[in-house]
Amino acid sequence: MVKKLFIFIISSLCFAFGLKAQTDNGIGRICLNPYIPESEGLGEQSYSMLISKLQQIATIGGMSGAGFDNRFIITAHVQKIKSSQTETIPQKNTVHLNIGIYVGDGLDGILFSSYMSENKGIGNSEDQAMAYAIKNINAAQPQLQEAIALGKQRILDYYNKIADGIINTASASASAGNYDEAVNMLFSIPMTNGKYETAQVLIAQYASKSLENKNMTLIRKAYSAWNTNQTEQGAADASEILEGVQAPSTKIQSEVTKLQKEISSRLKTESDREYQLRTKEQQNAHDKQMAAIKAAASVAKTYAASRPKVIYRHMWW
Known part of the structure; x- marks a missing residue:
């Protein structure tokens, strides 16, 4: 019975995750x-404009968002063909730029696709003129988006080759207790990959274990807060800590209830905080599943952001 219940929960988690995955960046x-x-x-203006333009290009190509794998980049190389000043009053700066836009594997230095664009701009400074020239790039230009589509296909081909390796490495990390690392790896496998559903099942499993560990840590902190100060203030501190518990399992609920009873016995009363927390524990299964999924995605993004800054190798291909 327990085994069947576990399979049902995991399946439900994956189904819910699949729906959510289609809407989350x-x-x-x-x-x-x-x-x-x-x-x-x-300069500051041209740099900001170029980053914005690259983001716009990626968005039109359906490849923008806060992903879990930072190895794939869209970058650009700007060359000044001509730069001059007008003879008008006030004087203006004009530039003629050759802008190369590239998609590739920034870690291995592999170029997937590229596009070249010549653009002119005018401004009060050379930096402003360059920013206007960059702004004039048509992000929806068919040849440019064809290059983006080619890069996307090569990335998908890459994942088709390494998906099994990602799953094996993630499983090894989970076996060593590194659940957040494992979840982050598995989130990188795209929907179109044949191993996507397998990855979702593992994400549900590892996310649950990660949450269990984090919830137990919170419970220990709550016990410590209460044992240090067995007064109404200590009870309030413990309850506040317990409010951080997410998608609690039966074991976690049991530990919370045990502490609440101990506090109530000592103080001869139950606080509103405890009642609110108990209500939270009794959320329906769907809410708990969605909380677990949301927490897993949040943990994975936080983990990815905390990793050392990537040093890209491009050499302008």
Whole structure:
């Protein structure tokens, strides 16, 4: 009976996750990370405009969002063909730029696709003129989006080759207790990949174990807060800590109830906080599943953001 219940919960989690994945940015999608190296030497305005333009290009190509794998980049290389000043009053700066836009594997330095564009701009400074030239790039230009589509297909081909390896590595990380790391790896497998559903099942399992560990840590902190100060203030501190519990399992609920009874016995009363927390525990199964999924995605994004800054190798291909 317990085994059947476990299978049902995991299946429900995956179904709910599949629905949510289609609406959340980055989940189950291939995402390109806009990247401009410092070596470009761009001014503040032109740099900001170029990052914005690369994001716009990726968005039109369906490849924007906060993804879980930062190895794939959309980048650009700007070359000045001509730069001059007008003879008008006030004087203006004009530029003629050759802008190369590239999609590739920034970690291995592999170019997937590219597009070249020549653009002119005018402004009160050379930086402003360059920003206007960059702004004039048509992000929806068919040849440009064809290059983006080609890059996307090559990324999908890449995942088709390594999906089994990702799952094996993630499983090994989970076996070592590194559930957040494992979940982050599995989130990178896109919806179109044949191993996507397998990855979702594992995400549900590892996310549940990760949450269980985090919830137990909160319970220990709550016990410590109460044991340190067995007064109404100590009870309030413990209850506040317990409010951080997410998608509690039967074991976690039992531990929370045990502490609540101990507090109530000591203080001869139950606080409103405890009643509210008990109500929260009695949420329906769907709400608990969605909470677990949301927490897993949040943990994965936080984990990805905390990793060392990626050093991309591009050499302007």
